[in-house]
Amino acid sequence: MQRDPSSLWSIASIVASMTAVAIGNGMMLAYVPFVLTRSAAPDWVAGAAVTAIAFGGLVGCVVAGPLIRRVGHARAFSCSMALVILAAVLISLGVNPFLWVFARALYGAAANTNFIITQSWLNHASDNHWRGKAMALFYMAYVIGLGAGAWLFGQVPVEGNIAPIVTIFFxxxxxxxxGLTRLPTPPAPAKASIDIAMAWRNSPVAFIGVLASGGLSMLVQGFTPIYAAANAVSQESVATLMFVMQFGLILIQYPMGALSDRIDRRLVLVATCALIVAAGLAALVVSFGSFLLLIFVFAIFAGAVETVYSIANAHANDRTDPEDFVPLASTMLVAWSAAATVVPMLVTMLTPVFGVHLFIHATNVVAVVYAVFVLFRLRMRERVPPQLCETFEIRSAQVPNARAFAEAEAGGGMAAPHRDL
Structure with missing residues (x-):
């Protein structure tokens, strides 16, 4: 099938735009916790900044739809980008704990809005025959951008405001x-409903898995730089650690995802939880003196955490009727954001009592509890034959599944929805 060159150019523009955003985000994910941990700010502030991102993302889930319906995709995109810049400007003013926590919440709201807009645009520009490839390119480019931003953090002075200025630049x-793309903006999305009862009825394992992955992802991605900085790790080493962690999803997620296409996904989820616990225990044992080994351990740790999100989403789509894809995606997005807010908040409150390594223990506890729940469900229901499963696709928990808005277009003018994670 012939592909419209203008659509391909527009898709490339969207991917390039979000990759540039990811570079700035990757830098801030390392910079903010590193600086707060090394500053005179109270111990809880660095963790609160992590929680604020997830809480802002939850707000973004709520306001994005009405905003897009009111002003359209193009204007909403400009507004959300302006909020990202404003958040970086607030951070550039110097260390102010409350201002920085607010700035990270502002960024979280803008980030989810960005994802909803750009995935809607991609869905509108892509043909059904290659929409999956376009989405895969989008996710991989974003994750690579996060890694590049983390690496770039190690190349700029941590003193002063160079890092947030670089973020503003990107x-x-x-x-x-x-702004330069010729692609018409998609129709305004219809209301994407939240249906927790439907998501639970279709697959309790998938719904609880997305909840678990929200806490797991924010714990590992958000608290790792705090943990490293608290152990007097240099700026360059923190940057290297965060850089390598972003590629853990390729190392772990792809083979585990491929396996989940061949056997019951729930068995793979249990195995992934076991891998999380093993990596978490290794992270507690391996010292920062063996830094190369520690980097490898945390890459596995992060990759396994991201895998829970992807396989749980795939399992949800295996058991959901096509007409329920939109409310399912919307429900999963809100569930992930809610858990990503509550779990880090609890860890932040308890860290002054139990120490900065608490996030590793909390991650292991969440993984064990979820694995036990999956095993319990396996005893209650028969396994799904592999031939009835959808094809697995790589996805990062750091890139929200915003297809609820991407597919809920006015009048249902799109082709049949494409099942993904």
Whole structure:
């Protein structure tokens, strides 16, 4: 099938734009916790900044739809990018704990809005025959951008405001590809309903898995730089650690995902939880003196955490009727954001009592509890034959599944929805 060159150019513009945003985000994910941990700010502030991102993301889930329906995709995209820049400007003013926590919440709301808009645009520009490839390119480019931003953090002075200024630079660059694209903006999305009862009825394992992955992802991605900085690790080493962690999803997620296409996904989820616990225990044992080994351990740790999210989403789609894809995606997005807010908040409150390594123990506890729940469900229901499963696709928990808005287009003018994670 012939592909419209203008659509391909528009898709490339969207991917390039969000990759530039990811570079700035990757830098801030390392910079903010590193600086707060090394500053005179109270111990709880660095963890609160992590929680604020997830809480802002939850707000973004709620306000994005009405905003897009009111002003359209293009204007909403410009507004969300402006909020990312404003958040970086607030951080550039110097260390102020409450201001920085607010700035991270502002970024979280803008980030989810960005994902909803860009995935809607991609869905509109892509043909059904290659939409999956376009989405895969989008996710992989974003994760690579996060890694590049983490690496770039190690190359700039941590003193002063160079890091947030670089973030502002890349975010401003990100506006240009979207602003110059000739692709018409998609129709305004219809209301995407939240249906927790439906998500639970279709697959309790998938619904609880997404809840678990929200806490797991924010714990590992958000608290790792705090943990490293608290152990007097250098800026360059923190940057290297965060850089390598972003590629753990390729190392772990792809083979585990491929396995889940051949056997019951629930068995793979249990195995993934076991891998999380093993990596978590290794992270507690391996010292920062063996830094290369520790990097490898945390890459496995992060990759296994991301795998829970992907396989749980795939399992949900295996058991959901096509007409329920939109409310399912919307429900899963809100569930992930809610858990990603509550779990880090609890860990932040308890860290002053139990120490900075608490997030590793909390991650292991969540993984064990979820694995026990999956095993319990396996005893209650028969296994799904592999031939009835959808094809697994790589996805990162750091890139929200915003297809609830991407597919809920006015009048249902799109082709049949494409099942993904």
């Amino acid at each position: 975010t401003a660059i990100a506006i240009l590809p979207i």
